[in-house]
Amino acid sequence: MSETYQQGEIEPITGKYVHAEIEGVDHRIYFEEAGPEDGIPLLCQHTAGNNCQEWRHLLTDDDITEEFRVIAHDLPYHGKSVPPTTQEWWKEDYTMTGKRFAETLVSIADALELEDPIYMGSSMGGNITLELADWYPDRFRALIGLECGAHSPGFYIDWLDHPEVNTTEVNAYSCWGLMAPQSPEAARRETMYLYEQGATGVFKGDLYYYSVDHDYRDKLDQVNADECPLYVVNGEYDYLTTPEDGRQTADGIGEGAIAVEMAEIGHFPMSEHPELFNAYVREILDHVTGEREEDLPDVLTPDHVGIELHPPAPAREKPAE
């Protein structure tokens, strides 16, 4: 992974718009991509209230983009995907549901004519792998649910959309502790910065799906991981969907579902610690493609993938006596 750039260097990411029909309405969807046109499509979904920039370090990872056509989109109302111009969307609260979310992802995959893509998403993007495997098991080659669980209650919080609260900052820093404290501070701060770009009510609207609408506790037998392999990959510091939640979800699904814990990382792995996450996800992707023959470990650690963690640097010097 190259993260050092020279003056004038242009990153190998292109951004375009594609039109996709969702619930019968045309939507202008922004997406970024990198990698060969004939590479294995890897469709990447951002977290609630965020946008595709969370994936920028995967999009610039040569090791990944040599083989995979990495595509990261903005959901409608997020990032550069504006609300549908034919709808009076300002007259109702934005509310995401599992049905709408799953249809959106399939419509984007169809609009981009992706053949046998791998889907990967985090948080709400992780949870939706259960609906995708339930309703659309034929559409994807494999599903990678990062920070995924059968149920993730308690985060549909009224204060995240309230006129007497600074929701710009609160929508971000309510998520501060979802990241591992040992992840690089600059990357964690950038993740918060991305959160601060969200439109009013969108984060909370996404969390309606995440914490209310999504509940597979009694429906895991409907998840067709035997038809579409499903990886439930949760970070050690994710307090909303813990690695243990991931194991229970995979156990409940049964055949075709694999749980893997990512050590020393949290709920926004791709943006909070890109170097470590990209190394972890390479192991998962190699398992999807068959390049890796042995089973994945129950816990992936920095040692497994040859990443040396940077010890937490002092935030500041102690004031002089």
Place this chain on the structure above:
Amino acid sequence: MATETEFATHEWWESYKETVNSDPEMQVRGHDKFSENFYVEIGDERVLLEMDGGRIANLVPNPTLNHQWSFGVEGDREAWEEFVQETPPAFNHEIIASHYRSAVRNEDGHLMLTGNNKKIFQNLRAFQRTLDLMRVAHNNGGS
């Protein structure tokens, strides 16, 4: 990194106050408007932090009916000792994380927020940063 001062002693609180009051982030992005008092309860010991403009104006041990506060954080000493570790263990590494495991998942051994939720969210980042600075003070400047 070795801790120089035992956690939550008078000397520790004084060092912590100095850490908060000289922290640059407490004076930017509106955090210099953070003037809601809150208490920290460590086991049976409660300390009131009287905030004024993003700074700790006064530390009041064992506050009484004569004091006022908007919200507080409660937890046993073991949970707080985890919270202030330089690299704290998962779920006691940040206040919302710890509160979630208590309030939503009904687990023991974590911290719990009390008081006025609206004021907590109106001051969330400054309050959260103030608590995170306990870790900085405890580790002699560590993050």
